[in-house]
Amino acid sequence: MNKSTLYKGCxxxxxxxxxxxxxxxxxxxxxQMVKEITKGELQITEGALYPLLHRLEEQGVVxxxxxxxxxxxxxxxxLTKAGKKQTSVAMDELKMFMQSLNLIVNPKLA
Amino acid sequence: MNKSTLYKGCxxxxxxxxxxxxxxxxxxxxxQMVKEITKGELQITEGALYPLLHRLEEQGVVxxxxxxxxxxxxxxxxLTKAGKKQTSVAMDELKMFMQSLNLIVNPKLA
DNA sequence: CGGGTATACATAATTTTGTTATGTATTGGT
DNA sequence: ACCAATACATAACAAAATTATGTATACCCG
Numbered sequence: 295m296n297k298s299t300l301y302k303g304c305x306x307x308x309x310x311x312x313x314x315x316x317x318x319x320x321x322x323x324x325x326q327m328v329k330e331i332t333k334g335e336l337q338i339t340e341g342a343l344y345p346l347l348h349r350l351e352e353q354g355v356v357x358x359x360x361x362x363x364x365x366x367x368x369x370x371x372x373l374t375k376a377g378k379k380q381t382s383v384a385m386d387e388l389k390m391f392m393q394s395l396n397l398i399v400n401p402k403l404a
Numbered sequence: 405m406n407k408s409t410l411y412k413g414c415x416x417x418x419x420x421x422x423x424x425x426x427x428x429x430x431x432x433x434x435x436q437m438v439k440e441i442t443k444g445e446l447q448i449t450e451g452a453l454y455p456l457l458h459r460l461e462e463q464g465v466v467x468x469x470x471x472x473x474x475x476x477x478x479x480x481x482x483l484t485k486a487g488k489k490q491t492s493v494a495m496d497e498l499k500m501f502m503q504s505l506n507l508i509v510n511p512k513l514a
Numbered sequence: 515c516g517g518g519t520a521t522a523c524a525t526a527a528t529t530t531t532g533t534t535a536t537g538t539a540t541t542g543g544t
Numbered sequence: 545a546c547c548a549a550t551a552c553a554t555a556a557c558a559a560a561a562t563t564a565t566g567t568a569t570a571c572c573c574g
């Protein structure tokens with residue numbers, strides 16, 4: 295009965311959205327921002343995030359830059375041009391989905 | 405790029421919600437009602453629905469009755485008492501999740 | 515009357531995707 | 545010295561959906 299499983303399927307568009315808004319982000323930063331924005335409701339696990347980011351890179355949705363912060367490495371992700379287009383589409387779909395969810399959860403509005 | 409994959413993880417609460425609203429439903433009816441309510445946006449596949457219903461029955465969330473319609477059989481599902489309680493919890497979680505999604509997709513409201 | 519579509523169930527093989535666990539390594543506070 | 549936070553990564557596993565398939569009745573159309 296773990297509520298966190300709800301976002302299965304939505305994780306990808308969520309990440310894409312954050313990247314679109316913030317331009318350039320690294321993985322850990324994404325997990326923290328999601329936690330912050332949702333007041334701790336959504337917690338993205340690293341085991342879900344990193345493989346997803348790698349997949350998006352393979353697909354040409356994002357591109358990466360490494361940056362050294364002191365002796366520590368950060369891997370920054372940015373949406374490619376194609377990735378931005380895909381994000382727009384994904385956002386439309388996500389919004390439609392949210393409306394659909396709403397219609398089901400809130401049938402009185404029908 | 406199938407938008408339908410978005411509801412992965414939300415299917416169970418969606419079904420529970422419909423059962424709570426409509427009292428007694430059969431599988432095919434559920435697929436049709438979801439399609440109708442969401443104007444064709446959400447299409448639940450049978451391969452996802454039936455195993456889910458069976459799981460819910462095993463877990464004591466729903467109980468079933470067979471009914472003969474002509475020569476055809478319908479299997480009706482109803483929430484058990486425990487199932488109704490779980491549905492309330494699931495709805496709270498789903499609403500929280502929807503709010504979280506909103507915060508991410510609609511950051512301007514922050 | 516034959517064929518396609520809708521109704522209505524079910525399940526198996528496969529794929530996708532997330533959880534859990536683990537590993538490495540730096541940084542900073544106490 | 546030690547623990548928590550930062551920051552990456554990946555492997556083993558589990559859950560849950562897709563896709564494909566199967567069975568069977570009912571109904572409409574040409």
